[in-house]
Amino acid sequence: MAELLLIIxxxxxxxxxFYLMSRLDQFLxxxxxxxxxGNEPREFSEILLPQGLSDxxxxxxxxHFRETHGKVxxxxxxxxEDAF
Numbered sequence: 001m002a003e004l005l006l007i008i009x010x011x012x013x014x015x016x017x018f019y020l021m022s023r024l025d026q027f028l029x030x031x032x033x034x035x036x037x038g039n040e041p042r043e044f045s046e047i048l049l050p051q052g053l054s055d056x057x058x059x060x061x062x063x064h065f066r067e068t069h070g071k072v073x074x075x076x077x078x079x080x081e082d083a084f
Contacts, residue, residue: 045069 049061062074 045072 045065047061047065049058053061065074066072
């Protein structure tokens with residue numbers, strides 16, 4: 001009788017664990033889809049500046065770029081080698 005009670009209680013524990021894991025799997029899948037939707041790849045914007053610009057002109061171009069593109073990372077390159 002004690003063995004039967006042990007088997008039934010273990011089946012209950014495993015059934016409850018399976019239920020919890022299936023709910024956790026659903027939750028993680030839903031959040032994974034939301035994260036993938038938010039992290040869609042974006043195209044790079046590239047602006048070529050003419051040679052001989054002063055520091056103030058470069059800063060003005062950077063400010064204008066930030067105004068039109070929002071909060072972005074800006075990478076300055078001399079263009080001699082492809083850094084990407």
